[in-house]
Amino acid sequence: MVDLIVLLVLLALGYGFGRYAEKTHYRSIIKREKLLRKIPAIASKFPPMYRNPPETILVTGGIVISVDYFKRFVASLRNIIGGRITSYESLLDRARREAILRMKEQARDQGGSMVFNVKIETASISKGRKNTIGSVEVFAYGTALLIKSN
Amino acid sequence: MLLTNLEIVPGKRITKHLGLVQGSSVRAKHVGRDIMASLKNIFGGELKGYTELLQESREEAINRMQAQAEKVGANAILNVRFSTSSIAQGAAELFAYGTAVVLE
Secondary structure, eight states: OHHHHHHHHHHHHHHHHHHHHHHHHHHHHHHHHHHGGGSOBOOOSSOOOOSSOOEEEEEEEEEEEEOOHHHHHHHHHHHHHOSOOHHHHHHHHHHHHHHHHHHHHHHHHTTOSEEEEEEEEEEEEEEOGGGOEEEEEEEEEEEEEEOOOO | OEEOSSSSOTTOOEEEEEEEEEEEEEEEOOHHHHHHHHHHHHHOEEOHHHHHHHHHHHHHHHHHHHHHHHHTTOSEEEEEEEEEEEEETTEEEEEEEEEEEEEO
16 A cells, blocks of 8 residues: 555656656757757768868767656556557657757857767666666767858 | 867878777766666656766766877877767766877
């Protein structure tokens, strides 16, 4: 009985705080993505040719994000029936967009105008119980071009 | 020392390839951060302590890679890649590698 109450409290906490955190995070992501739209992140390896070649600088952005109790519970139910685990999808989507934003912010602060050869890497850095995901690290990096306007 | 993850450097010619250079750093999280992280596992959200920790260790890995490149006399590292692996419970390895070259 006590176990059940603890479980329900944890689920409620996870649901409440997790939902709130996700909502505010998405709001800030969308706002900053609009601001940083002028710095494109491009996966191409070869930058265009310029008459006076730009300086380059390595820019990185990373985030470690944790899944909440409610999402983990829903995912464990999903594991029984199979199918898409949307609760994890939104988590990874948030983490990836945040990592790219941080990379772009670093590029902007250094005066870069675009980021080339963007690579994104995901690593699960700590496992939860029964090998479920605990926290995920997403790391994005690329080369920023510092184009001098002439 | 110029670091880039492109294979070329715009406007510069590579005069010499000096081979692969690498740097790694294995870090463990400390207990305080672990307790915070386990709380966060209920509420969800960003683990700022871990983000910083991994950032620091990655810088350390980059520094080691740079030191190695300097030793072989390079002035740039091209095609830099990163990789992360959790090698044990509570410890992660951050690894950086790239090609050391001499630019004109």
